[in-house]
Amino acid sequence: MKNFFMLLRYSLAITAIVTAWSGLCSHVDAQLPNVRYGEVVPRDVREMYDRGLQYLATKQTAEGKWTGGYSGPGTTGMGVMVFLASGEDPNFGVYSTNLRKALRSIINSQNAQTGYFGNSMYHHGFAMLGLAEAYGAVDERNLWPAGAQNKRTIGQALELAVRSAITSQKNNPTGAWRYSPQANDADTSVSGAVLVGLLAARNAGIEVPDESIDKAINYYTNMTSDTGQVGYSGGFGGGFDESIARISIASLVYSVARRKDLPEFKATLGYLTARLEQTGSNHYQEYADYYEAQALFQGDIEAWEKWNKLLVRRLKAKQKKDGSFTGQFGPEVSTKMSLLALALNYRFLPIYER
Template identity: 60%
Template sequence: MNLRCKIRCVATLAFAFAFCLSEASAQLPTAQLGDVVPRDVREIYEKGLDFLAKSQSESGEWGDGSYTGPGVTGMAVMTFLASGEDPNYGIYSGNIRRGLRSIVNSQDPNSGILGGMSGHASMYNHGFAMLALAEAYGVVNERLLNSGNSAMKRSLGEALELAVRGAVTSQKKNSYGGWRYGADARDADTSVSGAVMVGLLAARNAGIKVPDEAIDRGVAYFKSMTSDSGQVAYAGLGGFSHSTPRISIGCLVYAVSRRKDMPEFKATLTALTNQMDVSGGVYQSYGNYYQAQALFQGDVEVWEKWNGQLIRQMKNSQNEDGSFSGNYGTTVETSLSLLAMALNFRFLPIYER
């Protein structure tokens, strides 16, 4: 039995157990893969999922103001997938299906860029949406996705393959080997490039063919942007100011691309372990989302200590309606905040070590 089938079976059993406990309300599983999930995590997560379920649009999208598009929808979809609820028959399966349909139907059939048909053709949107498709691929039942009058323009696998081609085509136009906001951009930055790289790596892990050259060029770009002390620059040359989000992105890219033997991985991990604060920063939720994954990939014992701080901070900052507030709007803030805690569940394949 392959890993994705195992994940589906575990998720189905978890939902069946929860359903037996209560038919009236959502019950998140209490243990995943042998590890007990802290009660605070379950309570915070359940409230957050309830908020996201209620805030989804009729057509399946999520978003607030300027923070909208298939990438935002992808973040929300991953939040549901990460909790362990059965994505096909669980209480949030309808939310997941509507979200995935909206992502696939937003794709430009010519360029492969997700959001190209809905006016949200940012490579940020493309990267996060591609990641969501990769995490759903092989776990979500395609027959259910195309039930009734809600058929998708293409299957998840077809959409994911097309999205990979779109990302690779964009990279080939870029002399840096990375990505910027537009698919035709000639410059690059480590934030957008991180979103696309993680999406490509997740697609590869899901069994989609991703050219080795694309991964190698992406890693080489991050290497060129990483200092000996583990600082990761944003764009251009130099500019190695301390940024926990950027250091986390670089560390995660090295880890998931299986380059933990590189000195740049070790340098970024060291820089992260020397910066354990989760209490502030303009890009707090964004930084927490990446730092959680980077620390887990790099040093589980350090992640466990950091995770304890994160849970306390999330418990104190969650709004009564289950949302989180911040610069990105409640949808993005809530999704990123919950995903930063999702490693406690260990369901998303991208969270594997």
């Protein structure tokens, strides 16, 4: 049953699976990444990913989160995506219990009135993204233990989270986001986490106003130079330098928001494709890998294939015996980001679709 539910995402409702059995083959053919891209997942990628999953499963707490200096609903959202990304059945597969625990942890952390997940808008964005990727794939009849009262569904929590993000944006003169939902300034890193979460929610069927996406994209165009470099904070550019992470974030949001016609998209993608050999030499490497993998995959599949080979080789040499990856964010978050960079080889997450 591996890959079963992930292949049906957006094609069949989970509750209709049995009755829709006769039409299953056509949906599977439409979703199989091997059919779409003509290649199988390399064995070394599968082995690395499986070892990483096993490591994360052993480190998850009884409450469903992961500990460490960056613990919170956002990093738990990353965990949700890691478990979903390889195509394991999210409802009956080997990691289905881990997945449900993580989703419950995220929802329990949410403020029921404001929809905010807390800690920072970084956490809010990644938590929102994790919920969006799970929405429609996880059978919510099994999400909460029997007898649980007044527990929000994934859809309800996601709608609240979207509303919270949009309220924060409306109160911010830059049209983007910073660490606090009450902030009056913004940066391209936090804004990337929130905007990708909103785009994923929209792709999942949650209403997100076009005005909100337009304002956020306008912020990114103001922060993108003609050379493709992307500034960090403020509302009118400045501070341009060679941050592969920020350039990748901008290129990715242009792609997922369907703004590939923008000159800023062409500039950011051109900057990345001209420097494929530089992989492994970036500040906050796992963060840069996470975004660069997606940006290249969305922008130039041939460039991604070249870069991905270098990534696999580097991560294969870096992975520890216990399946973890070390980095500046600690082993648990670094492992999640490294696995999600590899997950483009699987392509089961809806946000990874081209």
